[in-house]
Amino acid sequence: MTRPLRIALIEHPRQSSWVHMNDVANTPLSSSLMTGYVAAALEHAGHQVSVVEGHLAGLTVEQVVVRAAEARPQLVGLHVVYDWSDGCEVVRLLDALSAAVGPVPVILYGFYPTFAWQELLARHPQVAAVVLGEPERTVVEAAEAVACGGVVERALAVVPGLAVRTRGAAAGLTPSRALVQDLDALPFPRRTPEMLALREVNIAGSRGCYGACTFCTINPFYGGRSRWRPRSPQSVVGEMSAILEAHPHKNRFYFVDPNFFGPAGRGRERALTLARMIAERFDIRFGLEGRVNDIDEALVEALVAAGFDELLIGLESGSDATLRRLNKHTTVEQNRRALRILRAYGIEPNVGFIMFEPESSLDDVRVNLAFLEEEHLLERLSVTANVLYHQQILLRPTPAYRAALAEGRLEVSPSNPYEGAVPYRHPRVAFLAETMAECCRHIFAGLPQDLWLGDGEDDHRLLVLNRSLVGLFRRLLDGLADGSLSPASGLAAEVVAEVRDWVTDASRAPSRV
Numbered sequence: 001m002t003r004p005l006r007i008a009l010i011e012h013p014r015q016s017s018w019v020h021m022n023d024v025a026n027t028p029l030s031s032s033l034m035t036g037y038v039a040a041a042l043e044h045a046g047h048q049v050s051v052v053e054g055h056l057a058g059l060t061v062e063q064v065v066v067r068a069a070e071a072r073p074q075l076v077g078l079h080v081v082y083d084w085s086d087g088c089e090v091v092r093l094l095d096a097l098s099a100a101v102g103p104v105p106v107i108l109y110g111f112y113p114t115f116a117w118q119e120l121l122a123r124h125p126q127v128a129a130v131v132l133g134e135p136e137r138t139v140v141e142a143a144e145a146v147a148c149g150g151v152v153e154r155a156l157a158v159v160p161g162l163a164v165r166t167r168g169a170a171a172g173l174t175p176s177r178a179l180v181q182d183l184d185a186l187p188f189p190r191r192t193p194e195m196l197a198l199r200e201v202n203i204a205g206s207r208g209c210y211g212a213c214t215f216c217t218i219n220p221f222y223g224g225r226s227r228w229r230p231r232s233p234q235s236v237v238g239e240m241s242a243i244l245e246a247h248p249h250k251n252r253f254y255f256v257d258p259n260f261f262g263p264a265g266r267g268r269e270r271a272l273t274l275a276r277m278i279a280e281r282f283d284i285r286f287g288l289e290g291r292v293n294d295i296d297e298a299l300v301e302a303l304v305a306a307g308f309d310e311l312l313i314g315l316e317s318g319s320d321a322t323l324r325r326l327n328k329h330t331t332v333e334q335n336r337r338a339l340r341i342l343r344a345y346g347i348e349p350n351v352g353f354i355m356f357e358p359e360s361s362l363d364d365v366r367v368n369l370a371f372l373e374e375e376h377l378l379e380r381l382s383v384t385a386n387v388l389y390h391q392q393i394l395l396r397p398t399p400a401y402r403a404a405l406a407e408g409r410l411e412v413s414p415s416n417p418y419e420g421a422v423p424y425r426h427p428r429v430a431f432l433a434e435t436m437a438e439c440c441r442h443i444f445a446g447l448p449q450d451l452w453l454g455d456g457e458d459d460h461r462l463l464v465l466n467r468s469l470v471g472l473f474r475r476l477l478d479g480l481a482d483g484s485l486s487p488a489s490g491l492a493a494e495v496v497a498e499v500r501d502w503v504t505d506a507s508r509a510p511s512r513v
Helices: 029-044 061-070 088-101 111-115 117-123 136-147 152-156 233-246 266-281 297-306 320-325 332-344 362-374 381-387 399-407 427-446 449-453 460-482 491-508
Strands: 006-011 048-053 075-079 106-109 127-131 162-166 169-173 201-203 252-255 285-290 308-316 350-353 411-413 416-421
Touching (some): 029 048, 029 201, 075 088, 075 136, 106 111, 106 136, 111 117, 127 136, 127 152, 136 152, 201 233, 266 297, 297 308, 308 332, 320 362, 362 460, 427 460
Parallel strands (some): 006 075, 106 127, 201 252
Antiparallel strands (some): 162 169, 411 416
């Protein structure tokens, strides 16, 4: 190989947003391992890599720059996560970094850069290139090109999988790069102390999804079609063994795969094999994410025997019509069946749910509410405060965004084109959605952290607040439907003030009556 480089990889500090306080759709959970995989691939190629965990370590922009500069980098990789802001903190970071380390090539990677490369190159003159899609092999080849010397722009222009800058302007795309088909060939991701300090060890067992939901960025990132690719059970277990050997106290894992199970047939058999191997070798607990149509009793039984005790599952709606609009290829009955099976084995799942989407009518919302109540999904405040306000989020790479753009219905801020909005067809639904969103934001922001962390839901303060929130939703829904409540009556301010009083009372009250 050419001479090794000193490379700094940065996870930038994230800006919070009141409007999107509890939204998690800005990047998939699998992104948490992206920098670790890039670092491992670069180290495997012989480079010296420093990772700066700006987000997990709670660093300021200035602290991130100091740590990056200490590495004396010859190349900087920046994982840019869309953080519901206009990117001003990234601008600040790149300006300060340029002043501290000089004209070092900067490469961006991640879900957001893949789809916003034109704006990012135009906005950030310090950036030499943006990785499109999976970053590991592209960044390694980019490092090799930089290490060869010469004009950086020319060197990067022949590396597949990049959007490159030439002569100080946004240029275009290099040839596309094929996906990594053999995920076992990738080195295990590097985990920083900050990552290992988390409650769970994140681990990836597969990439992609065989689904095609209109709101999801997963498949567009990997090329637009259903592209579920698994690691072998042997490789996954080998990584777990290495982690447990180095850190025996870490006995919780979480699979960050957006679709742990994979398609019926080969995916199911692989999951059963992996469950058996984990049960034979380890005494651990683990969580995962999956689709309702992949839940069956034999599979859940095998996974529970191996330590499975936590699940995020995308129910999304209690309406078959809405599920069809979202292109979920699932049904309400499959939602109900999955919940029955999971609960029979002691798993109370976290649920993905889109209470409001642009086409929703008040009848659709009422169907959703009835489903949530019938399935006992409004009995824990940590769930209730999420599902009673979640609106469909339209991000640029998703089919929903593209469809709304083609129909001329998409509303996009010039300063923030990655996220769009579509006006609700029914103004009363829009009022209910926005009012509930504001109420739930006050719950998220106003309750003390120790009260949330004690969210075993037997705390009477949470029980009272939960019942009040459900009652408020029903009262608004009924009043808007029968005309006894008017969106133009100052109602929203009154309702939000009421919820703020509830939160204040819950925060001050003793933990037990």
